[in-house]
Amino acid sequence: AQRVTQPEKLLSVFKGAPVELKCNYSYSGSPELFWYVQYSRQRLQLLLRHISRESIKGFTADLNKGETSFHLKKPFAQEEDSAMYYCALTGSGYALNFGKGTSLLVTP
Amino acid sequence: DAGVIQSPRHEVTEMGQEVTLRCKPISGHNSLFWYRQTMMRGLELLIYFNNNVPIDDSGMPEDRFSAKMPNASFSTLKIQPSEPRDSAVYFCASIPDLGGFGEQYFGPGTRLTVT
Numbered sequence: 001a002q003r004v005t006q007p008e009k010l011l012s013v014f015k016g017a018p019v020e021l022k023c024n025y026s027y028s029g030s031p032e033l034f035w036y037v038q039y040s041r042q043r044l045q046l047l048l049r050h051i052s053r054e055s056i057k058g059f060t061a062d063l064n065k066g067e068t069s070f071h072l073k074k075p076f077a078q079e080e081d082s083a084m085y086y087c088a089l090t091g092s093g094y095a096l097n098f099g100k101g102t103s104l105l106v107t108p
Numbered sequence: 109d110a111g112v113i114q115s116p117r118h119e120v121t122e123m124g125q126e127v128t129l130r131c132k133p134i135s136g137h138n139s140l141f142w143y144r145q146t147m148m149r150g151l152e153l154l155i156y157f158n159n160n161v162p163i164d165d166s167g168m169p170e171d172r173f174s175a176k177m178p179n180a181s182f183s184t185l186k187i188q189p190s191e192p193r194d195s196a197v198y199f200c201a202s203i204p205d206l207g208g209f210g211e212q213y214f215g216p217g218t219r220l221t222v223t
Contacts, residue, residue: 043214043215043216044201044214045214046212094156095153095164097153098151100151101150101151
């Protein structure tokens with residue numbers, strides 16, 4: 001069975017501080033993992049996917065198959081990073097299985 | 109392209125009434141997904157279609173929920189009769205086709221309140 005766990009419902013950091021949003025998954029095969037973000041009053045949108053190994057808006061995420069984790073990191077948080085972040089997994093390339101989300105609040 | 113379009117954006121109804129949510133996917137996208145978002149359960153997949161055919165409806169919570177996709181540019185999610193626990197934000201998303209690991213494009217959502 002597929003499962004995505006985001007242990008933190010709310011994460012509050014100061015501007016300029018490093019931020020790490022945790023994501024753990026369980027899947028028997030080779031999953032594809034994503035981070036989606038929902039800014040206030042905006043649509044849910046893709047932030048990054050592990051297969052691309054890209055950095056978007058300063059965020060990176062490394063797939064650690066040994067720890068079954070896909071944590072999202074940014075060295076210096078900005079106020080505009082405040083949003084709801086969802087980790088998601090797909091094993092078949094079809095539907096996404098989302099975690100329950102972490103609300104990130106960056107305060108000045 | 110305006111992206112995925114959903115209507116209405118907000119719906120308030122009384123328990124027992126029928127509710128119909130609508131979605132127009134991005135033109136050319138062959139796969140469509142319906143999700144439900146609640147505080148307790150987060151984002152849950154309800155059903156998805158490929159080429160207008162339902163592929164997996166195992167996430168549909170009860171027989172009160174039904175979804176159709178009569179053509180490539182339109183889908184509905186119907187709840188009959190509605191109950192207060194159905195209150196949630198319902199999202200529709202589309203992708204060009206199944207089989208790839210591409211981005212899903214989400215609509216703005218419909219916020220449903222059942223009193």
